[in-house]
Amino acid sequence: MTVRLNHTIVPVRDTAESARFLTEVLGLADPVRSEPFLAVRLGNEVTLDLLRVDGPVPVGHYAFLVDEEEFDAILDRVRARGLTYWADPFHRHPGRTNDWLGGRGAYFEDPSGHNLEIMTRA
Template identity: 45%
Template structure:
């Protein structure tokens, strides 16, 4: 598709706002599982920075304002192992599928490993070690 003569520039996701019941709890939950840092509050947001520079900015909102979203994280095998161990230690229910029907199992889609679980505000979280379409 033509860009209409607009000079080409890179496009990167910089940040997204994640509505939560409790911004500190949700930010701490994700950061703790993935070994990330919770940043200092900036206005109404508590940031969690990922390795590729994208920030999840958690914001506390009323429960009726939260729509379940899906967040997928591509992680190394070491991060997956550590997060999986934390999930098991904390008794977090996890699934091999996005429909949450295969409980307590890891999938091996796309030549890697993956799991799904819910965060404290009801968002669907996914950890994968290989990007989709990466058949080996």
Template identity: 50%
Template sequence: MAISFNHTIVAARDKRESAEFLAELFGLPSPQPFGHFMAVTLEHGVNLDYADAPQGEEIRRQHYAFLVSDDDFDAIYGRIAARGLQHWADPRQQRPGEINHNHGGRGVYFLDPSGHAMEILTRPYGSDG
């Protein structure tokens, strides 16, 4: 049996703002409404379905990691820098303004408008380099 990941729901303070943030930063097509979600489509048909969190409910930070090509990393990191977004080389946010070179690639962490920890990396964890 072939199993593939299809979608996940991402809680947001403002689903449109968060979905547009990711789509623009990653150079993806504009988010599309789907029911009460704003869907951002990634490769292989995977969707991030952004939903407004109930009023007054705390949004628990989640971590979303995206494996990208070197060219995509350059483009996305260029947009991060052009926007002046805070970013870090590590998930504990102790190396601000840096890129890591883990696993023979590059990676960086940043926050989306709802406070979720986003990561882009060019090599999967455990790669030899």
């Protein structure tokens, strides 16, 4: 069997808020409770297992490969929420997207401060 990522644990302030954010903004199915986690399933059978933590949340970076249509829909939902997005991971170019690798990309933050990336080319 080829080694494949199955899930990763994502520390968050509030599992319900983070799950709602991810499923709504990324256009994903409702999360599934699997104590102590709230699991958000991605299209490639990987889950983000959200775990509530007390105190500071160690910030992570999560990149999502999407097609052009999904990119536009996600960016529209980011804009509709009034969220700031950036063309770069260091948040130096607000309100812009990038065209790296011949595709498009953007970065925005979730409610716990994780740096989320959407990109059309890997």
